[in-house]
Amino acid sequence: MKTLPLIVLALAAAFQPALASTAEAENFLKQSVDRVVAIAKASPDSLTLEKKITPVLLNVISFDAMTRRAVGPGWRQFTAPEREEAVRLFTKLIIRTYSNRFTPGELPEIDYRSATSPEPGRVEVNTTTTYKGSKYGVVYRLESKEGAPWRITDIVIEGVSMIANYRTQLDTQFKSGGAAAVISSLQKSLAARNP
Amino acid sequence: MIPLKKTIPALAAALVLTPLASAQSRIMVYTTEGFEPVEIRGGKLPKNSDETFYLATQEQTQKPKKAPKPPKEKKSREPKPPKAKPTPKPATTPTIQITKKAAPQPKAPAGDEEFDDLDEYGNIPTVADPIEPVNRGFFWLNHQLYNYIARPVSKAYTTIFPKPVRKAIGNVYNNAEYPVRLTNNLLQGDFKNADLETRKFLLNSTAGVGGIMKVSDRFPSLSNVPSTDTGQTLGKWGVPHGPYVVLPVVGPRTARDTVGFAGDVALNPVTWVGIAVGAPAIALPITTPNSVNTAHTRLEVYDAATKDSIDPYLAARSSYIQYREKNKKPAKPAAP
Structure with a gap:
């Protein structure tokens, strides 16, 4: 029985990194969301919000991983300039999407419920977000590889993954015309929403 | 000592040995009776490995068989056993088999040329849309x-x-x-x-x-x-x-x-x-x-x-x- 406390300590130490990384990711998310909400609060319209929010989101979201996964295996056939262009356009599309969803004066209330780590370097933070009187279950997926800073790689609203949704659309584009079709569809989508 | 026949199988499913805990070959398991040492066989646990190893008990530790036969199908996959010939241990000391399993989805770090994460959303739910x-x-x-x-x-x-x-x-x-x-x-x-x-x-x-x-x-x-x-x-x-x-x-x-x-x-x-x-x-x-x-x-x-x-x-x-x-x-x- 003398060894029991030592073993408990050893086991606790073994699980410590996982617990620490989960807390770290959750903290990162909270801070990021707070910054975004503060910017939204001070923005009179979605255009101003888009401008102000872009540098913040570039340090919060892994647009590289998002674009890659939204395209899927077809990404391997993209040339380096095509990859760069696809990431640039997809980044713009995502930022515009989220800027457009904010209505000035209406701010979300976020209740952080739980955070889990499905595997090392990955954390999922479950929240309940109240926006315009409706409650939504929102899951933020974050990743940190080999000590790199945490980044959001997907947002799942009521079970609907943003990346999975774009994957369905971009995969169809890729199958119909390869990388050129993907880039062209992203360009069209952005042009259609240009003010 | 303790009847591990029932407690260990449950543990085997739940216990995942992380590299942190794998530096030593002596493993402690938590049973309903408290912590007990177990011996491992089937190979060493490598240091500084990101892979996951699962532990499975050898049922024969309770009832030693006549002639210990090494399992044929796993022979090529498993690392060499430690120096000593694997002999059945007394019923009181359970033996644990190490099985290396592929990590759920090994991912390449962002920016690598090998993109192992491209199939991340390969299994998104779909339905037939014939019309x-x-x-x-x-x-x-x-x-x-x-x-x-x-x-x-x-x-x-x-x-x-x-x-x-x-x-x-x-x-x-x-x-x-x-x-x-x-x-x-x-x-x-x-x-x-x-x-x-x-x-x-x-x-x-x-x-x-x-x-x-x-x-x-x-x-x-x-x-x-x-x-x-x-x-x-x-x-x-x-x-x-x-x-x-x-x-x-x-x-x-x-x-x-x-x-x-x-x-x-x-x-x-x-x-x-x-x-x-x-x-x-x-x-x-x-x-x-x-x-x-x-x-x-x-x-x-x-x-x-x-x-x-x-x-x-x-x-x-x-x-x-x-x-x-x-x-x-x-x-x-x-x-x-």
């Missing part, structure tokens, strides 16, 4: 209806009726749909939720004055009872989605959810009122205020799914299927 051209036609029609009829009507409605009034109207209709939720919970064998739904209904109908106020929200146990419908019941019974369809006005459904939708209408008390007065069509003017009342929220959901999409039809289809899959309850016969 896609027809569906696209109805999708276009609905899009016009939503934009040119539902949206202006909803805007006028939200301007005229303040938020508390709209909320109260929504609460009354939601409360009246109790039989739909109760029946489906019972059909799914979910008696706990059936009980919670009943409590909610009784509380809101009485203290909430006919459901105008959602008093149940003040009770944590009643504030988040998951809603259910006939489509979910059919799913629980193992009925597959079937093909995807876009219904005029109603919107996206699968064949299963279309049948489920009919079931929900049949279970709705408003339908019963229509039948009771001999005019089923009366259900339409009764339900219309609710449709208008909820149009605002439903249009927001529709916009969220389609507004900034590349192909709104595909975006709506993917959102619908993902949403329904999220709310799906596992079918009765659990898949192996």
Whole structure:
């Protein structure tokens, strides 16, 4: 029985990194969301919000991983300039999407419920977000590889993954015309929403 | 010492040895009797490894076999056993076999040339869409209806009726749909939720004055009872989605959810009122205020799914299927 406390300590130490990384990711998310909400609060319209929010989101979201996964295996056939262009356009599309969803004066209330780590370097933070009187279950997926800073790689609203949704659309584009079709569809989508 | 025959198998499934704990070959396991040392065989645990190793017990440690035969099929995969010949240990010291398993999804760090994460979303739920051209036609029609009829009507409605009034109207209709939720919970064998739904209904109908106020929200146990419908019941019974369809006005459904939708209408008390007065069509003017009342929220959901999409039809289809899959309850016969 003398060894029991030592073993408990050893086991606790073994699980410590996982617990620490989960807390770290959750903290990162909270801070990021707070910054975004503060910017939204001070923005009179979605255009101003888009401008102000872009540098913040570039340090919060892994647009590289998002674009890659939204395209899927077809990404391997993209040339380096095509990859760069696809990431640039997809980044713009995502930022515009989220800027457009904010209505000035209406701010979300976020209740952080739980955070889990499905595997090392990955954390999922479950929240309940109240926006315009409706409650939504929102899951933020974050990743940190080999000590790199945490980044959001997907947002799942009521079970609907943003990346999975774009994957369905971009995969169809890729199958119909390869990388050129993907880039062209992203360009069209952005042009259609240009003010 | 301790009867490990029953405790170890349970542990083997749960215990994952991380590299942190693998520096030493002596492993302690926690049993119902406390912590006990065990010996491992089947190889060493490498240092500084990111891979996951699972531990499995050797059943023969309790009943040593006549001649210890090394398992043939695993011979080539397993690392060399430690110097000493693996001899059966006394029944009191269990032996644990190390099995290396592939990590769930090893991912390449962002920026690497080898992109191992490209299949991340390879298994997103999909459904057959054999009548896609027809569906696209109805999708276009609905899009016009939503934009040119539902949206202006909803805007006028939200301007005229303040938020508390709209909320109260929504609460009354939601409360009246109790039989739909109760029946489906019972059909799914979910008696706990059936009980919670009943409590909610009784509380809101009485203290909430006919459901105008959602008093149940003040009770944590009643504030988040998951809603259910006939489509979910059919799913629980193992009925597959079937093909995807876009219904005029109603919107996206699968064949299963279309049948489920009919079931929900049949279970709705408003339908019963229509039948009771001999005019089923009366259900339409009764339900219309609710449709208008909820149009605002439903249009927001529709916009969220389609507004900034590349192909709104595909975006709506993917959102619908993902949403329904999220709310799906596992079918009765659990898949192996």
